[in-house]
Amino acid sequence: MTETITYVRDRFLEQEKPPLSDSTAIGWIRKNLFASVKDSVLSLVALAALVYFLPGLINWLFISAVWTGADRTACLTTDQGGQLPAGWNGACWAYVNDRFVQFMFGSYPRDELWRPLLVAAMFVALLVPFLMPKMPRKGLNALLLLIVFPVVSFFLLLGGVFGLRHVETSLWGGLMVTLILSFVGIVVSLPAGILLALGRRSSMPILKTACITFIELIRGVPLITVLFMASVLLPLFLEPGNNIDKFLRALIGVSIFASAYMAEVIRGGLQAIPKGQYEAADALGLNYFHKMTFIVLPQAIKLVIPGIVNTFIGMFKDTSLVTIISMYDLLGIVKASFGDSGWITPVTPLTGLIFAGFTFWIFCFGMSRYSAFIERRLDKSHKR
């Protein structure tokens, strides 16, 4: 059977140029900024707003800003008693620079600063490999980070043993306190949250009611009332004459609050595990403890890692509320420094708050990026 080929194409059409919108800058602008009349108006309004605000903002933050100086006169205009020309307005970074150590460590004795620094170094050294999915020995790493590290840090920061000078918690402050509060909140809330979530899903009515009451009560009220409870009521609840440390009270308040929220996140994960997994574990003859630790929880927790990280972010931001029960976390100490006579200027509050906001932002943004990264790694579904 032969086939005669009647036509073979020997000349090809000339290649078309790519559409304008994909090739040139003007095409891109037309497609992305001026696709329709409505789009054009919106773009122009946004552009006008940017042109109006951005130069002033950059000028305020960087160009007009004062970067060096020993006291408030560096950031005051001549008619306010300083050296700057009248009408000057800009950030006073000299003040942040001058107070930087205080913002980081509070009133921690300056000659003992190696202790929090060492703790920070240990933290980074343990946290970074823990967060990298490819690093081996996650179990050992978790043990070191979640159990050994807190114990070592406790003795290192508080002192009073091994010849270390005792440093009262009232001297602690700044970013250090923010990080300690949120880290302890995280370390306590994870296991407590798991227990509460399991209790809430258990079939024992009394246990279940107790867990539901606790979770819903704590989730129904603002953190500030829980903190008030910890700082005002806790001493009343304990034996007469007790003098429970103020920092410890805040820690308890934050941990209680975080546990209730964590419990709900983990419950979401537990509910998402198909019933077959529970039944298969039962069929294998595993007891409750084995069923949970080997079959259900590993899957459930993996499922809700993004939710857990979001809870961490929320907790990190919420620690700033201890300012209200007059503790000096990062926000508290920055706010307290506004009243410091050495640096009272009209621009001090704004500068300090922008610095504190930026610090909080770095941590939270980093955590949310990490959460997104994990989410992408865990998400095996096909995207359209």
Added chain:
Amino acid sequence: MALADARTGSGEPPKVSLLYNPALRSVVYQVVTLVVIIGAVWYAWNNVVQNLARANMTAGFGFLNSRAGFDLAQALIPYSSDSTYFRALQVGLLNTLVVAAAGIVTATIVGLLVGVGRLSHNWLIARLCTIYVEIFRNIPPLLVIFFWYLGVLALLPSIRTIFQNLKEDPNAVFFISNRGIYMPAPVFGEGFGVVLVALLIGIVAAIVFTIWANARQRATGQRPPVLWINLALVVLLPLAVFIVMGQPLTLDYAVPGSFNMKGGMVIGPEFLALYLALSLYTASFIAEIVRAGIRGVSHGQSEASYALGLRPGQATRLVVLPQALRIIIPPLTSQYLNLIKNSSLAVAVGYADLVAVGGTILNQSGKSIEIISIWMLIYVSISLITSLFMNWFNAKMALVER
């Protein structure tokens, strides 16, 4: 075979140690839990009694009837320092509700706009909305409150500057100062009630008319001009009555007093800082929820509606949004609840909300247990009512499946 025989032969379940009996175990666990809880409560109660006795204090809510002795900057119901603690708490609760309601409305609008904006094809708008969300989502709300209160509102012109400006421009009625925004307050004269009744009648008539118009559209396919007639009913009717009654409304202007502005209506900087911070902070979360909701509606839905000949606006309004709402409502509820709870941050700037008023009473009277129970009770009730309402709304919106 032998095994099976042995099992069936005995006729009773194999002997298991009582230790492994699930029913017994469960009872034991629960008894232990109960004992631990009761023990803890008893221990705490015992200590409270002893601690109170040491401090020569008594427990109970009788103190609520004693004189408060402090002033509150913003009170929606008559209040003076001679009022009772109970009255002060009522003022605080109202202030909480006011700032929460205002915040929820603003946060929803801003969040909706920003969330839709993030999905815009317009590159600039999408980027700006992303920047907004990423900034506000990652900063503590308390810091945003301080930012407005100490960083922005405190830098507004002082009252003295306002007085000076008033000399140059004596006709000004609207002032922005670091002590708040002053504006004319409406004073309702006699006969204003009739206008309100007219407004009410107009609204009811508009609703009735809409129902009738819908029925008519279904029956005949013709739709009367609902929007215009409704506008006339709701706006023109009360306006006509207002003019007929002789305009029973006067304005009370803010005028300079000795140290401060007198009269008029003032929105304090505390309220403004809290309101702006709560709205903008929560809006960033709502924007993300809205975005996720709209993206959660399958692309095929909008394509199908275009295929049916709907215009883009109709497709969004009639097909995409109703489905997106189903995804949006549950997380939106928790954001509303968060906003209500975050309004307690008022205490940081001294806005007289429930927590701030309660904190003052707590400091004055030392009734910590009572005050904290009141707080918890009220907040839990507010949370409960809000979630009940949103659950009802959610059920109404939910897909009715067969």
